Amino acid sequence: MTNSFENISVISFPDISENEFNPIERKYLNIIYINIFSFFFISILAVFLIDVTKIIDIHSFSIWLYIALIVIFFFIFFIKQIGFKRRKYLVRNKDISYKNGLFLMKTTTVPFNRIQHIEINQGPFSRFFDLATLSIFTAGNSSHDLKIRGIKISEAEKIKEFISSKIDG
Amino acid sequence: MDNATNFSDFRTQSKKGILVIYSNQIYSFIRAFSILLFVFIQKFSKFSSISLSYIYFGFAAVLLFFLVRAFLIFKNFQFKVENNHFILKKGILKKTNVEISFDRIQNINFKQNIIQQIINVYEVNIETAGSSKAEISIKAMTFEQATALKNSITIFDKKNIESDFEIKEKPLLKIGFLELLKVSLTENHLQSLSLLLAIGIGFYQQVQQIFESFGNNELMENYIEKNSVAFQNSVIIILIFSFLLIFLGLISSFVRVILVHFNLIVFIKNDTLEINQGFTTKKSVVLKKNKVQYITISTNPLKKILGISFITFNQAESGISKENTQKIIKIVGCKITQILAIKNLLFPRENLSDFQKNQVDSYFKKRLYIRGFLLLILLNVGFYLVSKNPTIFWLNTILVPIFVFLIHLKYQKRTFLFSDEIFEVNFGSIETHQSMIPFYKIQHVSLHQTIFQARKNVADLVFQTASGKIKIPCIKINEALKMYNFALYKIETSQQSWM
Structure with a gap:
């Protein structure tokens, strides 16, 4: 009986854990803030409007709703801020990786020779900060593919160019 | 004969197709309005004769409308084969043109529902690995036409065509009624x-x-x-x-x-598996060896005594299509020799039995216990709310041992091993499943670690394939990283195409 791990015949191959991952752009934190703020602004406004117009009678406990919303707001704000430092990416010679998550840490690597297509997206806020989202699709269920948010548009284009040249070449 | 099997010019399907399309339309109409029909039959006696005649007239109009529509669908559904492409134009008002190159075609399947069986035509389904838009279904063809079309599409796959008729006599697997x-x-x-x-x-x-x-x-x-x-x-x-x-x-x-x-027969031809089965709807599926992403061999204690298992073949699923179930093909009642033959076909020269099974970390057991405990609490609360009687908690004396037993089995059966080319993962509780996936079929690799797992230095490893993911939970972080790197190395250096 052979042990699978001892059977690995190649003596050394690239190790993902030895590589330095790059952090995403610091400016992206602003977009996260904007998103959180606008979400909470809308939800507090909604509660306020319901309270005033009395569509549903929530007057007796509306104060608790506001407190709960504010607590959740600070909680998410705090989490996102810490979690931001965990968002890192890495482009190697034959693959691209992305790391994120605070409570659940995820590392995903997509080899270039399995990529179906690449997309660069830019929302209105991202355009203001000159940032972009790089999405990489492989075959099969696309919901689990790799998405790097908050890198410079020039960097995204550079990576796309690099991968395209690698795939074709 | 020549005209019937000539695909170089645009042509319609067999004329019997009108009947098939017509019956399909009526069937979906009845399904959509079944409750209305039910009400109609219920209140039948209460209708006055005048309104009844209106209703009959309405039915007749609907039936006639469907007939005209079926005819138009039939007339506008035309296809041909040209330059290694299958070309189809269809649509009455909204015209659609579909062009599929042969190498994107995954499968050509024949199917027969009851009506198609009665009028002796075959439905030909052309599956592709691309978007679901490109799935083509030709409703009615005679057997000669269908096979001719299949051959003209696969003719460029030279290996397949050579011995198409030679080996056909001896099936790998034939399941009679008694075995079924x-x-x-x-x-x-x-x-x-x-x-x-x-x-x-x-x-x-x-x-x-x-x-x-x-x-x-x-x-x-x-x-x-x-x-x-x-x-x-x-x-x-x-x-x-x-x-x-x-x-x-x-x-x-x-x-x-x-x-x-019903009537399951499996043939092995050079690089393909041909599977025929079904009672009211007969299906004939041709599985190309390189389109299969991974297989799962499953059995349970009773089946083990009889020495049979079933095999599930996972093929690449199309991007947006929700009907994933179609791409999963199952055959039942396989004996050990047949399993070996199939393994040999899909993964030649691979012998995994020399390798030692690796157990997942004991953290997996702990996680199962915690989850089981939470589920038990939920169940107990539910019981109490339903019965309001404290004696119901005695149910736990039965439930707890069952839980412990199942968790024990689940942990015991969670093992994995790999050779240079193939990865094998075993799982199950009462049933036993064994999935086998060649490294080069993996699309991308992920490592998941919760903060609780980080404290114990374990992580979940996820291999994403074109046909769903394979997860190995709770393995030691250094082993997980070794496999992560090894899998990437194998994918990046492989010359084989994943489909």
Whole structure:
């Protein structure tokens, strides 16, 4: 009986854990803030409007709703801020990786020779900060593919160019 | 003959196709308006003769409309084969042109539902790995036409065509009625029962809606209430009821197995598996070896005694399509020799039996216990809310041992091993599953670690394939990283195409 791990015949191959991952752009934190703020602004406004117009009678406990919303707001704000430092990416010679998550840490690597297509997206806020989202699709269920948010548009284009040249070449 | 099997010019399908399209339309019409029809039959006597004649006229108009529509669909559905491309134009008002190159075609399947069986035509389905838009279904072709079309599409796949007729005589696997009976007796009856229950509940809701619309709701409720009171009082009724459930489970698995797998025959031709099965709807599927992403071999204790297992083939699923189930093909009643033959076909020269099984970390067991405990608490709260009687907690004396036993099995069966080319993962609780995936079929690799896992230095490894993911939970972080790097190395250096 052979042990699978001892059977690995190649003596050394690239190790993902030895590589330095790059952090995403610091400016992206602003977009996260904007998103959180606008979400909470809308939800507090909604509660306020319901309270005033009395569509549903929530007057007796509306104060608790506001407190709960504010607590959740600070909680998410705090989490996102810490979690931001965990968002890192890495482009190697034959693959691209992305790391994120605070409570659940995820590392995903997509080899270039399995990529179906690449997309660069830019929302209105991202355009203001000159940032972009790089999405990489492989075959099969696309919901689990790799998405790097908050890198410079020039960097995204550079990576796309690099991968395209690698795939074709 | 020449005209019937010539695909170089645009042509329609067999004329019998009008009938098939027509019956399909009527069938979906009846399904959509089944409740309305039910009401109509219920109130039949209450209609005046004038409104009745209007209704008949309406029906006749609908039927005629469908006939005209079927004819137009038939007339506008034209296809040809040109330059290694299958070209199709269809649509009455909204014209669609589809062009598929041969190498994007995954499968060409034949299918026959009851009507197609009666008028002796075959439905030809062309599956691609691309978007679901490119799936093509030709409703009616004679057998000669269908095989001719298949050959003209696969003719460029030179390897396939050579011995197309030579090996056909001797099937790898042929399951007769008696063996199918054995298979159905050893199915997971609980699953069949829950499927049946789901259908039953759906039907009950429909019936309830109808009763409601008649204002007869009370009648129904009374009936059920009376029964449930009797139910609580009498042990005999509970016993009869559980026997009935077991019987129902048996019957439903039997019907399910017969419907899907009746007359199962599997052939091996050079690089393909040809699978024929089905009772009311006969299906013929050709599985190309390199389109199979991974296979799972499953058995359960009863099947093990009889020495049979079933094999599930996972093919690449199309990007957006939700009908994933179509891409999963199952064959039942395989003996060990047949499993070996299939393994040999898909993964030649691979012998994994020399390798030692690696157990997942004991953290996996701990996680299962925690989850099981939470589920037990939820169940207990649920029980109490339903019965309001503290004696119900005695149920735990049965539930806890079952839980412990299942968790133990689940942990024991969670093993994995890999050679240079293939990865094997074993799992299951009462059933035993063994999935095998060649490294080069993996699309991308992920590592997941919760903060609790980080404290114990374990992580979940996820291999994403074009046909769903394979997860190995809770392995030591250094082993996980080794496999992560190794899998990437194998994918990046492989010259084989994943499909």
